[in-house]
Amino acid sequence: MAINSLSDIIAASANGHSQRTVWNKATGLAAYTAGRWYDTSFLYGSPTSETFPGTALNATLFTSTNNPGWMNIGAPVSPLEKYLVNFEAMSPVATGAPSWLLLVDMLMYYPQVNLNTNSQQNLVNNVSLPRYSDGNGVMMYLNNIAGTTGATAMNLHPTGFNYTNSYGVDGRVIPGTVALTASAIVPQILHSGVAANNFGPFIPLAGADQGVRSAQSVQFTASTGLAATATLVLCRPLAQIPISTAFVPFGRNLVFDMPCLQRIYDGAYLNFLLLAGGAVVASTPFYSELVFKWG
């Protein structure tokens, strides 16, 4: 059972196999910086703020019951299959545009990574990816979820940050310098920005790696000097949408406009990553409406 044609999409709509979700988040109490990426799951709104619960450094799955920030994508539809067919986005504040929203399927995370140490932090993998299980196309990012980082320059450690790629090869290391932004606020993606060796939203992978199955350790070249905590998130990018002008909703039709219809698995945890195009002022709202269909 799947959507296999344009006729199937029309039939799904006609049969009421459709879910419309309105997403709304507001940025926090501090302004954002242009050129940096931010994890909106942590922000208040609808859905509510994500807390990334779990045992420190232990792989934890994102689920609708464990994670308060789960976006309502509707009930499970198996044996039918659900797809994102279109979505819109806007921000009513001038500094909210231009910006870029990247929709990701959040799969697994390692909570409470300590940013205030340069020791290697070994990760525990008692669970594995719940979807895209071979890791093909799955990427990683580190977000700041507690405390502003210090002014110390720090990088991901060139050999102490290890992951297993989608071919199952472990011990993979980052391919060059990846710098974390100093004085990064919550919920910035720490390695993004406009300074030398900032890359976002995802941590660069080695060689020709096409994805990540799991991570084994995290290490930084220095400690940040302040109490701050990050989460290492594994996710798969699904779709993106630009917000070019404040108060003007932008739309993406994933059948005819940008034809990359995306399967949304039952239980998937969807989230937007935000690339700030300007100094987004505090408490700036962002809205999106997502339409899912199944057949």
Added chain:
Amino acid sequence: MPISSLDQLVAANASGQSFKYVWCKQNSSGSALAAGKWSNTATWNGNPCAMIYPAGPVLSANMPGLSMVSDFPVGAPGIIGTIPHGGPVAPFTKYLTCIEANGTVATTVPSWLVLVDMLVTVTGISMISTSAQTLNHPALPRYTNGQGVMMLLEDYGAASSATGETINTTGTQYTNQAGTLGQTIPWAVQTGTVANNPSNLVHSGATANNCGPFLPLAAGDTGVQSVQQIQFVTGLAAGTCCLILCKPLAQIPLYQTLASSGRDYIFNIPTMPVIQDGACLAFLVYSGAALATNATLHATLDFVWG
């Protein structure tokens, strides 16, 4: 089993025969890149990682070069740092369906990104020497008849000096798409009017007799199967470049900082480029402004197969 209808496109996407990649590159060449110059982002740091071309014997009379095939899986012979596109899919056929792109600082716009499939590279070509430098590279791994395949010279190594260098029109010889040997470029393309920085395409620019991103072909030629020799007229004080044979696949303009541009290659610009198994994808960028050091570009690329 190519995709030949909208229904098949919908079905392929719906069944997960697709791959999305989020590309991020930073101008890590060490210098701002001049407006009007073309550059190859493949060697910049980011996601994917910087591509390292195989070393060639500098000033060799017979440079072997390398056939460029992306690295599937890790450990197999191939090139690292190419844009992932989902791995081999034969007997299916893979297509590029969409690109969306933006630049994060003002100097990244306006600019123009051209996606190419890099086929063959020959490193170690001296821009100091005025002797004919003989190449002996392997056959094209894809687009084997050379139709639509173009050639470029990329500054690879230290920055080159500027002394008004030109390419010798008769000393630079290639074999065209019809297999005709000894074809020459039709006019004296300037390479050293201004100094080139690493990743610059040395013959591109905004001054007289610059040409980019590709070297011009002889009248009537529509592609290149191979290059037999390269020769410069004057010789620079410093400079090393590499030859790349590549096939242009798609393009996207960037107009405004962080306001993403989108290209849909099914309905908007209906070219639906085929991505061959093993393709070594990279973006060439045409800078409309002096592209600052560490300026960052993003793009998403969507592929589907069926």
